[in-house]
Amino acid sequence: MTDLKLDIKNMIIDALELEDISPDEIIDSDPLFVDGLGLDSIDALEIGLALQKKYGIKLKADSKETHEHFASVNALAALVESYQEKN
Amino acid sequence: MLSFKIRGWNAYTPSLESADSWGNWLQNKYILPTDAPKPGLKNIPLMLRRRFTTIGKYSVEAAMPILAENEHIPLVFASRHGDVELTLSLLQSIANNEPLSPTSFSLAVHNAISGLFSIARKDRSEATAISASENLIPFALLEAATQLQDNEHVLCIICESPLPDLYKPFASSPPFPYAIAMVLSREEGDTFHLKSAPAIASEQGQNNELEELMALLLSHRHCARFPSTQDVEWTIQR
Numbered sequence: 395m396t397d398l399k400l401d402i403k404n405m406i407i408d409a410l411e412l413e414d415i416s417p418d419e420i421i422d423s424d425p426l427f428v429d430g431l432g433l434d435s436i437d438a439l440e441i442g443l444a445l446q447k448k449y450g451i452k453l454k455a456d457s458k459e460t461h462e463h464f465a466s467v468n469a470l471a472a473l474v475e476s477y478q479e480k481n
Numbered sequence: 482m483l484s485f486k487i488r489g490w491n492a493y494t495p496s497l498e499s500a501d502s503w504g505n506w507l508q509n510k511y512i513l514p515t516d517a518p519k520p521g522l523k524n525i526p527l528m529l530r531r532r533f534t535t536i537g538k539y540s541v542e543a544a545m546p547i548l549a550e551n552e553h554i555p556l557v558f559a560s561r562h563g564d565v566e567l568t569l570s571l572l573q574s575i576a577n578n579e580p581l582s583p584t585s586f587s588l589a590v591h592n593a594i595s596g597l598f599s600i601a602r603k604d605r606s607e608a609t610a611i612s613a614s615e616n617l618i619p620f621a622l623l624e625a626a627t628q629l630q631d632n633e634h635v636l637c638i639i640c641e642s643p644l645p646d647l648y649k650p651f652a653s654s655p656p657f658p659y660a661i662a663m664v665l666s667r668e669e670g671d672t673f674h675l676k677s678a679p680a681i682a683s684e685q686g687q688n689n690e691l692e693e694l695m696a697l698l699l700s701h702r703h704c705a706r707f708p709s710t711q712d713v714e715w716t717i718q719r
Contacts, residue, residue: 410584411531432528439583446580 399471401448406467409444410437422467430466438464445470451477482676485626488634488666489547490698493539494659495519504699507692513657525601532584534564535658536640537594541601544638544662548602554664555628556608557637558595559621562644562654563612564588569645594640614652617641618690619707619715622675625665635665641691655691663698673697673719680714 403417406426410433424430427438438455441464445451451473453460463473495517497503506513520542522530533541540558548554567589574581587593592610599608609628613620618639625637642658664670690707697705697717707715 412527414527434528436584436587443580443583 396471398474399467402467402470402474405444405448406441409440420467422471424466426464426466441470445474449474449477450481482674483623483626484672484674485622485629486666486668486670486672487698488664488670490661490663491543491547492659492661492695492698493520493543494657497659498542500699503695504701507695507699507701529597529601532588532597533594534567534588536560536564536642536660537597539658539660540594540638540640540662541598543640543660544598544636547662547664548636551603552634553604553606554634554636555606555632556595556598557621557625557628557635558592558598558608558610559612559617559624559637559639560591560594560610560641561612561614561617562641562652563591564593565642565648566645569647595638598638615709615711616690616707616715618694619675619677619717622663622665622673622717625663626675629665629667633667634669637663637665639694655689659691661691661694661698671719673717675715675717677713677715679712680708681712 399422400417403420406420407413407415407417415431420431426441427433433441442453442455442460445453453463463469492500492503494513496513497506519535520538522533522538522541524545525533525541567585571581571585571589591612592608595608595610599605609624611621611624621637621639625635628635638660639662640658640660641655643656644652644654648654693705693707694717696702697719700719703719705717707717709715
């Protein structure tokens with residue numbers, strides 16, 4: 395597991411109060427929403443806020459790209475990496 | 482006067498989980514230990530469980546034992562201040578120009594606990610969330626008892642927690658968080674009579690509502706009195 399992916403998993407666990415879940419229980423490529431981890435729309439907003447606080451990334455809540463970025467830990471890691479390269 | 486029956490009741494706070502322990506506390510008024518284990522809510526899936534705040538968890542602990550597995554029952558949820566810690570944390574975020582937590586925002590509404598409870602029990606019966614600055618207990622029972630017009634049974638949950646220090650000078654609140662659940666019924670259980678009568682408004686207002694109700698439910702007394710700062714006094718007799 396890369397450090398970035400571990401950081402993202404810990405960010406998700408903290409932001410969503412998932413203390414009963416350990417980072418290695420979250421599979422990098424698994425869907426975060428509905429199946430897989432089973433998060434809901436409020437969680438999506440909460441992750442959006444956490445991304446903003448931790449990495450300075452601002453996303454539009456209703457855009458198609460945001461949907462894709464939130465698909466999995468892998469997708470979130472790619473988003474953070476591309477953002478960090480640009481800035 | 483309004484009469485109703487109570488099929489079952491249960492009160493919960495950590496370290497007072499049985500009628501006997503409540504009875505003992507009522508007679509001795511000892512300070513509750515603060516390190517008592519908190520409810521685990523193991524029967525509620527993790528993803529839903531994390532959304533329950535303290536009084537939400539206590540409400541579940543109080544209500545679940547007196548409900549049948551798949552019982553569909555309307556709910557009257559009553560709390561004077563609701564999840565006041567959560568409300569205050571949001572107000573502080575606004576004051577500090579910080580973004581609000583969407584989760585906290587969604588859970589700070591007064592009917593959040595009854596909504597979560599409905600999802601957890603997969604029960605789509607109607608839920609009513611009420612609040613009152615005084616006489617909350619008689620008003621909660623009044624609402625629940627009147628709903629017996631349309632329903633065989635009505636669940637009434639009353640919960641409260643101590644106010645954050647910031648608010649303490651402005652209103653009374655109980656010494657510890659608690660939840661009491663009662664199933665009101667048309668036909669089953671002991672009969673209670675709810676009554677309001679003109680009274681001389683007392684300056685001190687309310688006595689301890691929690692203690693009054695518990696003494697009545699535990700049959701320590703046959704009449705619970707709920708005075709108010711208005712010119713009315715509520716009584717519940719059994």
